[in-house]
Amino acid sequence: MDTVTTLLLAFIISVTGLFIFIWSLRKNLFDADPAAARVIFSEGEVGRVEEPALTAQQLASLQDTVGEHRLPDDPERAARLHKELEERLQADRSTSLVSFVFLSCAIVWLIIASSAGLISSIKLHQPDFLTSQAWLTFGRLRTMHLNAVAYGWCPMAAFGVAIWTIPRLLKTELVGGRFALLGCMLWNAGLIAGLGSIAAGFNSGLEWLEIPWQISILLVAGGALIGLPLVYTLQNRRVKHLYVSVWYMGAALFWFPVLYLVAKIPGLHFGMEEATMNWWFGHNVLGLYYTPIALATIYYFLPKIIGRPIQSYNLSLLGFWALAFFYGQVGGHHLIGSAVPGWLITLSIVQSIMMIVPVIAFSVNQHLTMRGHFKTLIYSPTLRFIVLGGMMYTLSSLQGSFEALRSINTVTHFTHFTVAHAHLGLYAFFTLVMFGAMYFVMPRVMSWEWPYPKLIALHFWLVVIGFGIYFVGLTIGGVLQGLDMLDPSKPFMDSVRVTIPYLEARSVGGGIMTLGHLVFAFHFIAMALRNGPARIGPALFHRRAAAATQGA
Ligand code: HEM
Numbered sequence: 001m002d003t004v005t006t007l008l009l010a011f012i013i014s015v016t017g018l019f020i021f022i023w024s025l026r027k028n029l030f031d032a033d034p035a036a037a038r039v040i041f042s043e044g045e046v047g048r049v050e051e052p053a054l055t056a057q058q059l060a061s062l063q064d065t066v067g068e069h070r071l072p073d074d075p076e077r078a079a080r081l082h083k084e085l086e087e088r089l090q091a092d093r094s095t096s097l098v099s100f101v102f103l104s105c106a107i108v109w110l111i112i113a114s115s116a117g118l119i120s121s122i123k124l125h126q127p128d129f130l131t132s133q134a135w136l137t138f139g140r141l142r143t144m145h146l147n148a149v150a151y152g153w154c155p156m157a158a159f160g161v162a163i164w165t166i167p168r169l170l171k172t173e174l175v176g177g178r179f180a181l182l183g184c185m186l187w188n189a190g191l192i193a194g195l196g197s198i199a200a201g202f203n204s205g206l207e208w209l210e211i212p213w214q215i216s217i218l219l220v221a222g223g224a225l226i227g228l229p230l231v232y233t234l235q236n237r238r239v240k241h242l243y244v245s246v247w248y249m250g251a252a253l254f255w256f257p258v259l260y261l262v263a264k265i266p267g268l269h270f271g272m273e274e275a276t277m278n279w280w281f282g283h284n285v286l287g288l289y290y291t292p293i294a295l296a297t298i299y300y301f302l303p304k305i306i307g308r309p310i311q312s313y314n315l316s317l318l319g320f321w322a323l324a325f326f327y328g329q330v331g332g333h334h335l336i337g338s339a340v341p342g343w344l345i346t347l348s349i350v351q352s353i354m355m356i357v358p359v360i361a362f363s364v365n366q367h368l369t370m371r372g373h374f375k376t377l378i379y380s381p382t383l384r385f386i387v388l389g390g391m392m393y394t395l396s397s398l399q400g401s402f403e404a405l406r407s408i409n410t411v412t413h414f415t416h417f418t419v420a421h422a423h424l425g426l427y428a429f430f431t432l433v434m435f436g437a438m439y440f441v442m443p444r445v446m447s448w449e450w451p452y453p454k455l456i457a458l459h460f461w462l463v464v465i466g467f468g469i470y471f472v473g474l475t476i477g478g479v480l481q482g483l484d485m486l487d488p489s490k491p492f493m494d495s496v497r498v499t500i501p502y503l504e505a506r507s508v509g510g511g512i513m514t515l516g517h518l519v520f521a522f523h524f525i526a527m528a529l530r531n532g533p534a535r536i537g538p539a540l541f542h543r544r545a546a547a548a549t550q551g552a
């Protein structure tokens with residue numbers, strides 16, 4: 001079959017598939033009733049803000065921004081609300097230990113990964129810095145940074161948030177939490193062994209898959225055990241309708257093991273096919289694992305905080321199915337200019353551009369849901385992280401779609417521009433959303449408030465300013481580097497020299513981000529140790545929920 005026919009067929013199959021799904025949604029085969037957007041609210045709860053990271057006074061100001069809310073007067077409705085809040089409480093209680101363990105691991109990996117990233121960054125403009133030990137050299141430390149974010153911080157935060165959210169969405173308790181705890185232990189043991197092996201100089205040589213397959217077995221077994229309680233909980237659900245966040249989270253937790261298993265089977269992939277598989281995995285782990293988990297998080301927390309259902313439930317489903325259809329084939333855009341067949345690359349570029357569909361669907365939905373409610377950002381720190389993270393999803397994805405075009409990739413490939421984009425996606429989008437979710441989840445998990453609210457603002461500004469310097473510096477440096485590399489009249493060293501000031505800027509920005517992470521970790525530990533004043537505020541949801549409904 002010739003290239004053009006293959007491309008056309010792939011395009012037609014994707015679009016036809018998409019239309020079948022849209023049609024099935026219209027026919028209500030997937031229960032796309034817009035009222036479904038309300039399932040995350042209890043009876044009479046729409047219009048009431050929820051933000052556990054605030055003191056009672058701040059919460060009242062937040063409520064003022066969206067208008068007054070009154071609990072139902074009708075005793076029957078009040079009783080139903082009371083029952084639902086009780087169920088939500090039980091769901092929260094059933095997940096608190098498991099979520100706490102995952103989120104604590106996430107914090108540890110965040111600090112380890114940031115330190116490794118910062119040292120790697122300094123080494124790029126101070127090559128003699130920390131060179132006495134082999135494990136401290138750039139090649140190993142940079143790989144440790146990537147693996148500590150990709151298999152430490154990101155999945156631990158994602159599992160912690162998903163395990164807490166799913167029982168709430170299914171209005172039931174978590175079943176089989178012990179499996180998740182065991183899985184967490186195996187996963188972390190695998191990651192420690194994996195980083196140890198990278199530090200010692202043993203790795204598979206494939207980016208994102210460096211951990212030797214013998215050790216990866218621990219990650220696979222751990223991941224399977226973590227997935228089990230989610231399956232059991234799904235079977236035990238008390239809701240008929242699955243809210244869009246469950247779709248995203250459920251799919252992500254199914255896609256990841258499939259990707260990882262296929263990528264890690266030893267002796268299966270060779271030569272160019274191995275490179276293709278490498279980037280099939282590399283981009284799918286971003287697009288079909290981290291991205292849907294973060295989007296699911298936004299779809300739950302954003303409406304919950306502002307007390308308003310998402311604007312268009314259909315758009316959220318369109319975003320889901322378009323992502324599922326288009327993302328799978330984009331990995332080839334990492335291999336533009338390589339020996340991979342041209343049609344495969346072109347296919348991945350077409351799909352990269354088609355990704356604009358789910359991205360715009362999400363962005364329009366987020367914007368319309370927030371419309372008239374932007375003032376809430378002043379009061380709610382969780383929302384600030386989440387909304388900014390959502391905007392960065394749009395930005396990083398649109399940037400990615402254009403970066404996949406051959407004309408642009410010729411300049412940006414093999415440059416620091418790619419690294420800036422990578423952090424725009426996995427940091428400014430994914431990580432900020434996880435920070436926001438953790439600010440919401442932790443008070444419920446601990447039944448304790450964040451002890452020092454000012455530290456939340458400090459954390460936010462440090463990471464935003466730090467990232468701004470990081471991103472702008474590397475983006476400019478990357479373009480200059482790419483242009484110099486393409487200029488045959490210039491010696492290669494010119495393209496290295498031109499980047500030095502921008503690499504220094506990245507170290508400054510990365511240093512500020514790392515400081516922000518230390519502030520966050522300190523606050524997290526202070527909360528875990530139950531430091532700070534014991535205010536009777538919104539974090540004490542249990543008491544407040546009971547009081548609210550008794551008073552009603
Ligand atoms: C429509 C969406 C997106 C498209 C089309 C896209 C496209 C691209 C392209 C073309 C590259 C550069 C490949 C190269 O020249 O080497 C890249 C790299 C990267 N992207 Fe995206 N991107 C998208 C969204 C995202 C998102 C949402 C994230 C994070 C969650 C992300 C994370 C990354 C990372 C980490 C890399 C660097 C991979 C590496 O070299 O190790 N991208 N992306």
Ligand code: HEM
Nearest residue numbers: 114117118120121142149418419422426427431510513514
């Ligand atoms: C949670 C926070 C972070 C995440 C999720 C993250 C993610 C990533 C990813 C995905 C890559 C691979 C990029 C690529 O190959 O294109 C990477 C590389 C890198 N990151 Fe980070 N990062 C984080 C924090 C930091 C911090 C605080 C610094 C400090 C400066 C940093 C410095 C670096 C460096 C120097 C590289 C290697 C770039 C290269 O090979 O040229 N990162 N990071």
